[in-house]
Amino acid sequence: MEDKRKQLQEKILSIGGKVVHITHPEEYVEEWLDNGEVYDGNNAVIEEGAPMLCEENSLNFYLKHKDEGIKICTGFALNNDHGMWVYHAWCKDKEGIVHECTPVKRDVYYGITLDERQTERFRRSVDFAYDAECARKEKSISTTDIGKRTYEAQKDTKGKNELGEYFKALIEKMEKGRGK
Amino acid sequence: MVNQKIMPKVYKEVYEIVKHVPEEDFNKIPKEILEKIHAEMDKEYEYYIDFDNFQNQEMLYETQLILAMFFRDYWATEEQKRKIKAKERYDEQVNQENLREQYNPNDLFHNKRNHHEIKIENVNTETAMVEYKENIFQKIQKFIKNIFNKK
Numbered sequence: 001m002e003d004k005r006k007q008l009q010e011k012i013l014s015i016g017g018k019v020v021h022i023t024h025p026e027e028y029v030e031e032w033l034d035n036g037e038v039y040d041g042n043n044a045v046i047e048e049g050a051p052m053l054c055e056e057n058s059l060n061f062y063l064k065h066k067d068e069g070i071k072i073c074t075g076f077a078l079n080n081d082h083g084m085w086v087y088h089a090w091c092k093d094k095e096g097i098v099h100e101c102t103p104v105k106r107d108v109y110y111g112i113t114l115d116e117r118q119t120e121r122f123r124r125s126v127d128f129a130y131d132a133e134c135a136r137k138e139k140s141i142s143t144t145d146i147g148k149r150t151y152e153a154q155k156d157t158k159g160k161n162e163l164g165e166y167f168k169a170l171i172e173k174m175e176k177g178r179g180k
Numbered sequence: 181m182v183n184q185k186i187m188p189k190v191y192k193e194v195y196e197i198v199k200h201v202p203e204e205d206f207n208k209i210p211k212e213i214l215e216k217i218h219a220e221m222d223k224e225y226e227y228y229i230d231f232d233n234f235q236n237q238e239m240l241y242e243t244q245l246i247l248a249m250f251f252r253d254y255w256a257t258e259e260q261k262r263k264i265k266a267k268e269r270y271d272e273q274v275n276q277e278n279l280r281e282q283y284n285p286n287d288l289f290h291n292k293r294n295h296h297e298i299k300i301e302n303v304n305t306e307t308a309m310v311e312y313k314e315n316i317f318q319k320i321q322k323f324i325k326n327i328f329n330k331k
Contacts, residue, residue, distance in 0.1 A: 132198075170216055
């Protein structure tokens, strides 16, 4: 596996840039290594989208425009200012033009265009409400069964309260980060 | 004390389970909590659910605690919530009683000459308390079991 990651790293750096960190699972590394393409960022169309949410923004853009031939791409994007490639998601149209769905301009893209199966996997990994909708159609678990299964832990009042406080603090931190 | 190192795996287990509950119950969990769980879970951790034998499903203890918390706060009926909260209040009272017994200021400043006598008394008392607790414990177990048998 380390071998494949190294091969991908070398392939990407041969295009440009100074550094790329690849920590993704083997399946993704192989897809990028075998089927990756290079895209010029100079022609990219910058679409509206919140910063740091490339996956969510790309998915939303795809869902809005898929009937027009828009596809999702995943891979890496380079910003020549700092020479670093970062994992990224974007869209492309029928003409192969990149639609960048975050407000940041990138110089070069390297990645794959997702097919139907990969798009479905991507959508389920990004949109947990959709993932849950698909999951409960496959198999369901009742909350009563969950209650029975966790009956031993129900007795651990201290443990529950500790976790409850831990979550509360995490959520507050998240909301502060969003400026709520 | 929450073991933070294990939480990504816990989140993955919780997520894989809750995504299979009915939509109405899934939507009762605050979106912020689901977002947090989804963002922080260990996506490479493979966790499979045995749907045919869910009562023996392997899960980390922290996973059980989170699911127990979800059950108490979002899924339990009003009657079940009332019973769980009554049980929690009882636990708190027992805990306070135990702390009072352990750290009774009167005992702290008791004369040393009587120390040996006190020790023997405490041993006997503790033994009696253990036996008494077991009976109460069995009653509590039945009480909790009944919560899930009635819905």
